[in-house]
Structures are given as C-alpha cells and as structure tokens.
Amino acid sequence: MATRDELLAALGLTPVWRLRAAAQEDRASAPIVVADRAARIAALEWRDFAADVDACTECPLHRGRKKSVPGVGDPRAEWLFIGEGPGAEEDAKGEPFVGQAGRLLDNMLAALGLARGENVYIANCVKCRPPGNRTPEPAEIEACRPYLDRQLALIRPRLIVALGKSAATTLLNVDATIGSLRGRAHDFGGIPLVVTYHPAYLLRNLPDKAKAWEDLLLARRTLAAGDRVA
C-alpha cells in the first residue's frame, strides 16, 4: 500500500504540504526569534553595539547601505538628539548629521554652549539609509527600535530633542504636524522630549531657524529646571 507521502507525491502535493508545515513552524517560532533578538540587543554593551548594528540584516534597509550609522557622541550625555535616518553623506561616513545639515546642527549646539560628543549624543530612528532618502517605513522603524531603546537605556539622557516630524511622530507615537508638537515638553517614558525642525529642513526654510532656536531654548530651560514630565 502506498504511504501518505507517496500518495501526496503522486498528487503533486508533497512540496505544498511540506511548505505549509514549514510555514506553520515558522509562524510558531517567529515571536520567539523576535523576543530573542530584542533580549540580545537589550543586553548589548557599548563595545559591541556598533558591530552589532553593522551586522544587522533585520530589515530591507541593510541592502542599500554603504555603512550603518549607529550614532555618535558622549555615552553619558544629558542631551540626546534623534533624527529620522541617515542620508547619503551619513551613509558614506557612518556618522549621523554630517554635511551641510550636520554643520547647521553643530552650529546650533555651539550656540547652546554644547558640542557634538560633549554631553551630547546624536542618533537616528533607523540606523541604515532609506533608499533615495525616503521616509523609513513603520516596519523598518519597528525593526530598528531595539537599538534605539538600548541607546536610551545606556545613555539615560535627561532630555531628548526630536529633529523633524518623522522622528517626533515616531517617538511620540502620534500623527500630528510638527507645528502642533512644538512649544512644550512631551513625556517620553519620564524623559522630557522637545520637538524641533530637522536641520535639513531649516537649510531650505531659513526663516524657521528662529523657531528652532526657540525650541532649543525651551529644551535648555527644561533641562535646567530638571523637569520630569508625568
């Protein structure tokens, strides 16, 4: 008598059967794999962090990157600046906010008496460049989130500045205009978060530089007051 496998093979169903079984196994194990990855990243120390990001293939953004862009700065910084994702120059250098936008950010930091790497850390929501500088997909941001969460846990900043709408709406998990999010300190897990414009936007909209300066002054006042939002 023919076995079940032989019957299925005769009907041309073996591959389908096996694929379905494999897919069911994959679905069952997926949450475990995701949890394993999150737990591994949550335990990373600084010495292993950049190499781990560099080896990451969790989302499609790894395919087009020249260099991953984990972040740069003082690992004990009080100020954490978070942008959306690396652009072409960041991708080439492996460092966030370089080029013209980066110089503007450095100038803004200098006006506050701060400098890149001194009490300041700069990171992005996604660590690899989205092709054509498009906005990262929600799934890509989600895939990269464990790295940002680990940076937050290691740095333990006293204040976060979200640079641009995409970073702000991602971090605050809201769908809102940047105008409606500016002008007050938001709560990011007990850390005050101030929203301002992305330096690349400011290069194209110079009059809004004054608003960005107001935002940074608000951020400085918030930090000086030691505000913790409820």
Ligand code: SF4
């Ligand atoms: Fe990994 Fe983040 Fe790069 Fe995606 S963007 S491949 S999750 S490091």
